Amino acid sequence: xxxxxxxxxxxxxxxxxxxxxxxxxxxxxxxxxxxxxxxxxxxxxxxxxxxxxxxxxxxxxxxxxxxxxxxxxxxxxxxxxxxxxxxxxxxxxxxxxxxxxxxxxxxxxxxxxxxxxxxxxxxxxxxxxxxxxxxxxxxxxxxxxxxxxxxxxxxxxxxxxxxxxxxxxxxxxxxxxxxxxxxxxxxxxxxxxxxxxxxxxxxxxxxxxxxxxxxxxxxxxxxxxxxxxxxxxxxxxxxxxxxxxxxxxxxxxxxxxxxxxxxxxxxxxxxxxxxxxxxxxxxxxxxxxxxxxxxxxxxxxxxxxxxxxxxxxxxxxxxxxxxxxxxxxxxxxxxxxxxxxxxxxxxxxxxxxxxxxxxxxxxxxxxxxxxxxxxxxxxxxxxxxxxxxxxxxxxxxxxxxxxxxxxxxxxxxxxxxxxxxxxxxxxxxxxxxxxxxxxxxxxxxxxxxxxxxxxxxxxxxxxxxxxxxxxxxxxxxxxxxxxxxxxxxxxxxxxxxxxxxxxxxxxxxxxxxxxxxxxxxxxxxxxxxxxxxxxxxxxxxxxxxxxxxxxxxxxxxxxxxxxxxxxxxxxxxxxxxxxxxxxxxxxxxxxxxxxxxxxxxxxxxxxxxxxxxxxxxxxxxxxxxxxxxxxxxxxxxxxxxxxxxxxxxxxxxxxxxxxxxxxxxxxxxxxxxxxxxxxxxxxxxxxxxxx
Ligand code: SF4
Numbered sequence: 001x002x003x004x005x006x007x008x009x010x011x012x013x014x015x016x017x018x019x020x021x022x023x024x025x026x027x028x029x030x031x032x033x034x035x036x037x038x039x040x041x042x043x044x045x046x047x048x049x050x051x052x053x054x055x056x057x058x059x060x061x062x063x064x065x066x067x068x069x070x071x072x073x074x075x076x077x078x079x080x081x082x083x084x085x086x087x088x089x090x091x092x093x094x095x096x097x098x099x100x101x102x103x104x105x106x107x108x109x110x111x112x113x114x115x116x117x118x119x120x121x122x123x124x125x126x127x128x129x130x131x132x133x134x135x136x137x138x139x140x141x142x143x144x145x146x147x148x149x150x151x152x153x154x155x156x157x158x159x160x161x162x163x164x165x166x167x168x169x170x171x172x173x174x175x176x177x178x179x180x181x182x183x184x185x186x187x188x189x190x191x192x193x194x195x196x197x198x199x200x201x202x203x204x205x206x207x208x209x210x211x212x213x214x215x216x217x218x219x220x221x222x223x224x225x226x227x228x229x230x231x232x233x234x235x236x237x238x239x240x241x242x243x244x245x246x247x248x249x250x251x252x253x254x255x256x257x258x259x260x261x262x263x264x265x266x267x268x269x270x271x272x273x274x275x276x277x278x279x280x281x282x283x284x285x286x287x288x289x290x291x292x293x294x295x296x297x298x299x300x301x302x303x304x305x306x307x308x309x310x311x312x313x314x315x316x317x318x319x320x321x322x323x324x325x326x327x328x329x330x331x332x333x334x335x336x337x338x339x340x341x342x343x344x345x346x347x348x349x350x351x352x353x354x355x356x357x358x359x360x361x362x363x364x365x366x367x368x369x370x371x372x373x374x375x376x377x378x379x380x381x382x383x384x385x386x387x388x389x390x391x392x393x394x395x396x397x398x399x400x401x402x403x404x405x406x407x408x409x410x411x412x413x414x415x416x417x418x419x420x421x422x423x424x425x426x427x428x429x430x431x432x433x434x435x436x437x438x439x440x441x442x443x444x445x446x447x448x449x450x451x452x453x454x455x456x457x458x459x460x461x462x463x464x465x466x467x468x469x470x471x472x473x474x475x476x477x478x479x480x481x482x483x484x485x486x487x488x489x490x491x492x493x494x495x496x497x498x499x500x501x502x503x504x505x506x507x508x509x510x511x512x513x514x515x516x517x518x519x520x521x522x523x524x525x526x527x528x529x530x531x532x533x534x535x536x537x538x539x540x541x542x543x544x545x546x547x548x549x550x551x552x553x554x555x556x557x558x559x560x561x562x563x564x565x566x567x568x569x570x571x572x573x574x575x576x577x578x579x580x581x582x583x584x585x586x587x588x589x590x591x592x593x594x595x596x597x598x599x600x601x602x603x604x605x606x607x608x609x610x611x612x613x614x615x616x617x618x619x620x621x622x623x624x625x626x627x628x629x630x631x632x633x634x635x636x637x638x639x640x641x642x643x644x645x646x647x648x649x650x651x652x653x654x655x656x657x658x659x660x661x662x663x664x665x666x667x668x669x670x671x672x673x674x675x676x677x678x679x680x681x682x683x684x685x686x687x688x689x690x691x
Contacts, residue, residue, distance in 0.1 A: 003269075003270075003271045003272065003321075004271060004272035004273070004274055004298050005271055005272070005273055005274065006274045006275075006276060006291055006294055006295060006298075007208060007211075007212070007273065007274070007275050007276070008275075008276045008277070008287060008291060009201070009204040009205055009208050009275065009276065009277035009278075010204055011197065011200045011201040011204045011277075012201070012204075012218075012276065012277045012278040012282070012287055013278045013279075013280075013282050013283065013284055013287050014280060014281070014282065014283060014284070015195070015197035015198070015201070015280035016098070016197060017075040017098025017099070017100060017101070017195075017197070017280075018042050018075050018098075018280050018281055020075070020096060020098070021041050021042065021072070021074050021075040021096035021098070022041055022042055022047060022051075022283075022411070023410075024072060024094050024096045025037060025041050025051055025056055025072055025096075026051070026054075026410075026411065026412075026413045027465075028070055028072060028094060029051070029054050029055060029056060029413065030413050030463060030480055030484060031480075031483075032483070032484065032487045033070045033092070034055070034066070034068065034069045034070065035055065035056045035057070035069070035070050035072060036056070036057040036058070036059045036064070036065055036069050036070070036071055036072070037051075037056060037057070037058055037059070037071075037072045037074055038059060038060075038061075038062065038071060038072075038073055038074060038078060038082070039058065039060065039074060039076070039127060040058055040074075041056075041072065041074045041075075041096070042074075042075075042220075042281040043219070043220035043222050043223035043226070043279070043281040044219070044220045044223070044243075044281040044282060044283065044286075045220065045243065046244060046283070046286060047281070047283055047411070050411075050412060054413065056072075057069075059071075062082060062085050062086060062089065062091075065089065065091050067091070068091070068092070069091055069092075070091065070092040070093070070094060071086065071091055071092070071093050071094070072093075072094045072096055073093065073094070073095045073096055073097055074096055074097075074127075075096055075097060075098040075101065076097070076098075076101065076126075076127040076128040076131055077097035077098070077101040077102065077105060077128060077131040077132075078097070078127075078131050078134065079130065079131050079133065079134015079135065080105075080109075080134050080135050081134055082134070097131075098167070098195075100167050100193070100195045101128055101131070101132075101167055103193065104132050104135075104164050104167070104191075104193045105131070105132065105135040107162065107164055107191050107193070108120075108132050108135040108136045108140070108164065109135045109136075109137075111136075111162035111189065112135075112136045112137045112139050112140070114160070115160060116139075116159070116160035116161055116162045116189065117139050117140060117141065117156070117159055117160070117161050117162070118132075118136045118139060118140040118141075118161075118162050118163075118164060119140070119141055119142075119143060119149065119152055119161055119162070119163045119164075120132055120133065120140060120141070120142045120143070120163075120164055120165070120166065121142075121143060121144075121149070121163065121164070121165040121166060121169045121173070121174060121177060122142060122144075122165060122166025122168075122169050123142075123144070123166065123224060124142040124144075126166060126224060128166055128167065128168070129142055129166050132164070132166070143177075145173055145176070145177065146173070146176040146177045146180070149163070149177045150180075153181075153188070156187075159187075160186075160187045160188075160189075161187065161188050161189070162189040162190075162191065163177075163178070163181075163188070163189070163190045163191065164191045164193045165191075165192065165193050165194050166193075166194075167193060167194060167195035167198060168194075168195065168198045168224055168225040168228065168280075169194050169198075170202070170228055170231075171194055171198075171199050171202055171203070174192070174194055178190055178192075197280065198225055198228075198280070201225070201229065201277065201279075201280070202228060202229065202232050204277065205217070205229045205232050205233050205275075205277040206232050206233070206236065208233075208275040208277060209232065209233035209234075209235075209236035209237050209239065209275055210236045210237075211273055211275070212236075212237050212273045212274060212275035213237060213238075213258075213259075213262045213266075213272050213273050213274065214237060214238050214239070214240075214255065214258055214259070214262070214272070214273075214274050214275070215233040215234075215236075215237055215238070215239040215240070215274075215275045215276070215277070216239070216240050216242060216248065216274070216275070216276045216277075216290060216294060217229045217230045217233055217239060217240070217241045217242070217276075217277055217278065217279070218242055218243070218244065218248075218276065218277070218278040218279070218282050218286055218287055218290045219241070219243065219278050219279025219280075219281055219282045220243060220279065220281055220282075221241070221243060223279045223280070223281045223282075225279050225280045225281075226241065226278070226279025226280075226281070226282070227241070229277055229278075229279060233275070233277065237275075238258050240254070240255070242290070244286050244289065244290070245286070245289035245290050245292070245293040248290055248293050248294065248297070249293060249297070252297045255294075255297055255298075256297065256300065259272060259298060272298065274294060274298070276290055276291060276294065278290075283411055284404070284407050284408070284411075285404070285407070285408045285411070288404060321347070322345065322347045322349060322380055322383050322390050323380065323383065324380050324381070324382065324383055325379065325380060326379070326380045327377065327378070327379050327380075327397060327400075328345055328346075328377075328378055328379075328380065329345075329375055329376065329377055329378070330343035330344060330345040330346075330351050330375070330376055330378050330392065331343065331344045331373065331374070331375050331376075332370050332371065332372050332373060332374045332375075332376065333372065334372060335366045335367050335370065335371075335372065339354060339355050339366070340352050340353065340354055340355070340366065341353045341358060341366045341370055343376065343378065343392060345378070345390060345392070347390065348388065349383065349384075349388045349389055349390040350388060350389055350390070351378070351389075351390045351391075351392045352389060352390070352391060352392065353366075353376075353378070353391075353392045353393065353394055354391070356395070357381065357391070357392065357393035357394065357395050357396070358370070358393075358394050358395060359394070359395055360395055360434065376394050377394070377397045377401075378392040378393060378394055378397055379392065379393050379396050379397050379400070380392060381393050381396075395434065398433065398434040399434045399435060399472070401433070401434075402432065402433035402434040402435035403435050403469075403472055403474070405433055405435075406432065406435050406437070406464055406467060406474045407467060407469070409463070409464055410463075410464035410465075410467055410474075413463060414463070415461050415462070415463055415481050416432050416437075416461070416462055416463070416464065416476070417432070417459055417460070417461050418430035418431050418432035418433075418437055418459070418460060418462065418476075419431050419457065419458070419459055419460075420439075420455045420456050420457060420458050420460055421436070422456070423452045423453055423455075423456060424438075426440055426441055427439050427440040427441045427442075427443070427444065427452070428441075428444060428452055428455060428460075430460055430462065430476065432474075432476075435472075435474060436474075437462065437464070437474045437475070437476040438473065438474070438475050438476070439460070439462060439475070439476045439477065439478060440475065440477075442479070443462075443465070443475075443476065443477035443478060443479045443480070444478055444479065445478035445479045445481075445482045460478050461478065461481050462476035462477055462478045462480075462481055463476065463477055463480050463481055463484075464476055465477045465480065485521065486521045486522075488521075489520055489521025489522060490521055490522045493519065493520065493521065493522045494558050497519075497553060497556060497563075498553065498556070499553050499554065499555060499556060500552060500553060501552065501553045502550065502551070502552045503517070503519045503520070503524075503550075503551055503552070503553075503565075504548060504549070504550050504551075505517040505518045505519050505520070505524075505548070505549060505551060506518050506546060506547070506548055506549075507543050507544065507545050507546060507547045507548075507549055508523055508545065509545060510538075510539045510540055510543070510544075510545060511539070512528075512538055512539075513527065513528055513539075514526055514527045514528050514530075514531075514539060515528075515531065515539045515543050515549070517549050517551050517565060519551075519563070522563070523563075524551065524553070524563030524564065524565040525562075525563065525564060525565060526539075526549070526551055526565040526566065526567045527564065530554070530565070530566045530567050530568055531543060531567050531568070532567075532568065533568055533572060533573060533574050533607045534574075534606065534607050549567060550567070551565040551566065551567050552565065552566050552567075553565060553566075554566040574605060574606060574607030574608045575607075575608060575647055577605060577608075578604065578605055578608040578649075579642070579644065581605075582604065582639060582642075583639070583642070584639050584640065584641060584642055585638065585639065586638070586639045587636060587637070587638050587639075587656055588604055588636070588637060588638075588639065589634055589635070589636055589637075590602035590603055590604050590610065590634070590635055590636075590637050590651065591603045591632065591633070591634050591635075592629050592630065592631050592632060592633045592634075592635060593609055593631065594631060595625050595626055595629065595630060595631060596625070597614075597625065598613065598614055598625075599611050599612050599613040599614045599616070599617070599625060600612045600617070600625055600628075600629045602635060602637060602651055604639075604649070604651075608649070609649070610637070610639070610648075610649030610650060610651040611648075611649070611650060611651060612629070612635070612637060612651045612652065612653055613650070613652075615654075616640070616650075616651065616652035616653060616654045616655070617629065617653050617654065618653065618654055618657070619654050619657050619658075628653075629653075635653055636653070636656050637651040637652060637653055637656060638651065638652050638653075638655040638656050639651060640652045640655055
């Protein structure tokens with residue numbers, strides 16, 4: 001197998017401007033906005049595909065915007081006319097124009113206003129250049145190289161000129177253009193507007209490709225800065241421009257052929273140097289996949305045949321050369337006590353991992369975490385050739401992998417799970433695969449001033465809202481996850497809910513007029529009159545916060561978001577029960593529930609009371625009702641009248657005593673009402689019988 005080193009250029013991948021633009025799209029989507037981008041936000045099919053799958057639309061003209069849709073202007077920027085049009089349309093706009101591009105727009109506008117023609121070095125078809133042209137009020141010309149620039153200057157005819165460059169313009173070509181020009185000519189102003197990110201990426205790529213046998217440039221085929229990187233690298237060594245790891249695999253045979261040619265030329269002991277760089281639109285996870293796949297491709301090479309290698313060389317070559325900072329795999333060969341794990345890393349040296357480099361959880365012993373024979377992914381912390389030892393760390397690899405996962409999750413807006421380790425000033429710290437994520441109190445999902453300790457040791461779900469890659473810090477938000485879930489539940493509810501649907505939900509809050517019930521991310525209200533067939537004064541008479549209630553939808557209004565719920569079921573209507581089971585002439589036991597001057601009300605079944613008129617209390621004349629009955633007394637009464645229409649019941653104790661003759665005074669009627677007040681009324685109507 002060939003020996004090799006893969007080096008990734010420090011500046012490979014997303015630049016500041018693209019990173020910012022992509023994050024702004026993910027953020028807008030996570031806020032539940034309808035989002036459109038004016039052209040692809042980045043020249044990368046994988047990223048664009050993912051954003052489209054999450055709902056972002058790509059439009060080619062602002063006229064395609066729908067009302068209320070948020071337009072995101074990408075890092076390339078747009079002509080001034082587009083801003084003017086957007087002002088008229090009143091759609092929400094997120095301007096992700098890279099600040100370096102916005103600076104060129106300012107220069108273009110100022111120089112045009114000062115009466116100078118603007119000469120722009122770049123590709124006239126590139127959207128960034130078209131955007132710059134749109135800030136020059138038509139007094140501009142785009143040129144591609146020094147020759148075209150010279151013609152333009154020769155034709156200037158005494159007019160003032162200002163020269164700017166597309167941010168991704170080739171630094172070397174820019175030198176060719178500018179170096180021959182006078183430096184202090186007030187009629188010829190030169191603004192070097194090439195972005196440092198681009199220049200740094202190009203010079204890193206140039207330096208790396210000079211030291212490499214092979215180079216891989218990862219990035220979109222339409223990304224001009226990636227194409228320029230390919231041009232720079234291919235001048236120095238064999239270079240492939242691929243979009244992703246899958247395309248790299250398609251070139252595996254060519255790459256292996258090139259590896260073989262290098263080894264044949266330089267000898268099998270030669271350590272192959274493979275460089276990787278990537279354009280400004282290439283996300284970190286694609287670079288990582290390219291690295292991994294490149295290793296796997298090279299691992300399949302065999303040393304050239306018939307090479308003469310002596311035994312000592314062969315033995316030496318059979319061992320890996322270990323370097324500080326290298327990531328490698330090792331197999332656990334022994335566990336010594338509570339402190340150390342010995343590892344075979346296929347090198348001359350013995351590898352060891354101290355407990356603190358094995359895990360950040362100091363309550364664990366090595367034997368809790370690994371066993372002999374386990375293969376571990378490790379990073380080399382220290383190589384001590386004199387002692388023949390290599391100090392390794394698993395914890396740091398776990399953190400690196402965890403942090404890579406955090407970055408991927410941030411890009412993808414993925415929800416992560418972690419355990420809250422501690423409450424600190426201003427928020428919480430949660431552990432997510434070995435990475436400590438800070439969750440500000442305002443993003444904890446708890447109310448303002450709530451005690452954050454309730455989340456201690458709890459599993460929480462959050463999205464990453466900010467990452468500082470250099471300091472390896474990540475900031476998470478539980479609140480955004482809760483909001484997204486609530487929004488999704490609400491959208492689903494409004495899509496499917498209809499009058500009559502039954503739900504079982506928890507009572508979230510009570511007011512004087514009703515109870516609010518959670519229907520699964522959205523609350524509906526049960527009016528106090530709908531809570532019980534009996535007369536109640538307030539919701540808390542029959543339900544409490546936290547109770548589970550079966551409810552059904554009485555009415556829905558998607559525009560106001562109001563959902564009226566019912567709880568009482570018609571089959572439980574006590575009047576219906578009463579009329580099904582009782583008739584005039586029946587003798588029943590009833591409980592006196594109230595006493596008035598004209599008689600006593602007695603409850604026959606729950607929710608149904610009848611009146612025993614004072615004249616019906618006894619065969620004797622009664623002067624005072626309380627002389628015969630009092631609240632709580634159980635009395636035997638005869639049902640002497642049922643008025644179905646008015647829902648009134650007349651009762652008589654006198655008739656039970658055998659005196660069925662009507663008294664001189666006509667008995668008042670008794671009232672029962674099963675009809676609750678209208679659902680939106682302030683409070684339930686009074687039960688007539690008790691009024
Ligand atoms: Fe901004 Fe430079 Fe990136 Fe262009 S390359 S988006 S100018 S940071």
